[in-house]
Amino acid sequence: MKKIIFIVCLVLLFSCNKKEVKETTFSKNEFKQEIAGTEKPHNAINYSGYYKEAQQYCKSNNLNHNQFILIDLGVHSGLKRFFVYDFRKNAVSKSYMVSHGCGENRWSGTESKENPVISNEFDSHCSSLGKYVILDRGVSQWGIKVNYILKGKEKSNSNAASRAIVLHSWEAIPTDEVYPEGTPEGWGCPAVSNESMKEIDELLKTDKKVLMWIIKS
Structure with a gap:
């Protein structure tokens, strides 16, 4: 009788310990999922x-x-993705x-922060891929009131000049990364923050005919 009671106690003890292990493991997994949901993804793209x-x-x-x-x-638009090489x-x-x-989303929204629609068509309000040459410095109604004319050099961005696609600044653009939030979207121009444009402007006033290449990796 005592032997039977002893075996029953061992079984109950083992079951309780197993349940505690499962509950502890579940809690750790939940914690890992919460961390993964807020962690900024590592940008390991090789651009060489x-x-x-x-x-x-x-x-x-004969460019710069x-x-x-x-x-x-x-x-992702909430991360830095404009690189000066x-x-x-x-x-x-x-x-x-x-x-x-x-694109067809609302102006200044962030709906396409993960996957922007690309187009070279008039009134598409989309960005165009391809190589551009950065030309003359002009006056903008946005940001620090400076823009740079972009000349599309490929079939994919051939309408850049007629679409008035220029490099300019915009008060809505953040200087620091905001992931997982996105950056406000415009009508196809590559727009940067006012602070960023001040630095870029100094670069472009010194170096002429600089190549800008817009890709979608």
Whole structure:
């Protein structure tokens, strides 16, 4: 009889310990899920092929040999995705926040923060991919009142000039990353924050005919 009672006690003890382990494991998994939901994703995209092609393109087309700008619209808009690449140092010297076009979504919203629609069509309010040459410095009604004319060099962005696609600043664009929130979307222009534009303006006033390449990785 005592032996039977002893075995029953062991079974009950084992069951309780197993239940506690399950409950503890579940709690840890829940904690991990909560952390994963708020953690900023690591941007591990290898742009070396783009850098090499851009350098060759600049040499072949008599563009600025010091640096170029790469904008990756495949990156979440709440993260920095406007990169100034220094050919001399073979490294990114600056990175900034930048907007993309809202398309059929509401202007200044963030609905397409993860996957913007791309188009070269008139009145599409979309961003266009491809290589651009940054030309003359002009006056803007936005931001710090400075813009730069963009000339599309490919079929995918051939309407840039007639669509009035320019590089400018906008008060709505944040300077720092806001992920998982997005950056306000405009009508297709690559717009940066006022503070960022002040730095970019100094760069472009010194270096002429700079290549801007907009991609979607």
